[in-house]
Amino acid sequence: MNEPKVLTGSNQNGVRSGVLAGYLKDTCDTAQTDAGRSRTLSALMQRVMHDDPHRQVVIMSKKERTNRVFERAIAGRDHTEDPPLAADPEIDPQRRSSIEHKQYKQQLRLLQIELVKLQRQLIAHGDSILVVLEGRDAAGKDGSIKRIVAHLSPRETRVVALGPPSDRERSGWYFARYVEQLPIGGEMVLFNRSWYNRAGVEQVSGFCSRQQHEEFMASVPKFEQMLVSSGIQLLKYYLDIGRDEQATRLADRSRDPLTKWKISPVDAMALKRWKAYSKARDEMLLGTNSDIAPWHIVRTDVKHLARLNLMRDLLSRLHYPGKDKELVKPDPDIAFEFTPDCIDGRRLVR
Secondary structure (H helix, E strand, O other): OOOOEEEEEOOOOOOOHHHHHHHHHHHHHOOOOHHHHHHHHHHHHHHHHHHOOOEEEEEOOHHHHHHHHHHHHHOOOOHHHOOOEEOOOOOOHHHOOOOOHHHHHHHHHHHHHHHHHHHHHHHHHOOEEEEEEEEOOOOOHHHHHHHHHOOOOOOOEEEEOOOOOOHHHHOOOOOHHHHOOOOOOOOEEEEEOOHHHHHOHHHHHOOOOHHHHHHHHHHHHHHHHHHHHOOEEEEEEEEEOOHHHHHHHHHHHHHOOOOHHHOOHHHHOOOOOHHHHHHHHHHHHHHHOOOOOOEEEEEOOOHHHHHHHHHHHHHHOOOOOOOOOOOOOOOOOOEEEOOOHHHHOOOOOO
């Protein structure tokens, strides 16, 4: 990562570091143009340097700040060791939600009611549903699943998030441990990552051989054909997140004591191997998309909109009585079915 600018200035006026960072941000935000913000920031820093030649303030972009915090967390260092940060005057548009929280909660409740209707039908007829959620680290799989299952019967709903395979599992049929978790009649099962680990993290991180990857890509369409032929309703979703948003969320995780458990050495490589993951994603989607088990894409840079539209898309593809057809229509710019032109047309994050 490129070193950020370090400016020195004085503190004889008694301005504290944290106050300075906020003051810089508030003042710069009043300048409406890039040139205006640049002039305002320059004037403020000259004033600080004049007052205290020993003062150190770091100015870096939002991406640089989040990457630095995340890298420090992975290395076991506290981000408070950094010099005070002068906040980036630019506001990241990807962090703005275009839906108010109250409206989000109202829509979420209505969609959760639809899910309860769906489960009633599922139990009454002994149907089985399997939802596969894939995507990069911090793409929103955990949060989406939490909202989907929040009010469903725990006896007929399961979330599967398998850890690394054992030595015994590695020596056997690759799909075996996933077969054990498949839904029975009346059940809905959600896979938080699935057999597609082999097409993503295992391939990129070198956890499988090239031959194993090729065998998987040749086998998975046949495997999914068997699942669908057995009566399982299979829905596959890929949650697509932008690079800057992923960096921000990973940094947020590293600071929050309630989510630090999610950080792993694999996460540390998520940003460094961005292009490799993009290539693996494209190969996976192109090679495993089929009429009987198509992929669906959900853009997840805005969490609330992603969750709502994932739920809408899922409900719109399943049949149950009393469905509110208008409510379950997804935004086609956020949730849509994958086709090869999604890659050529750059509808997926590069």
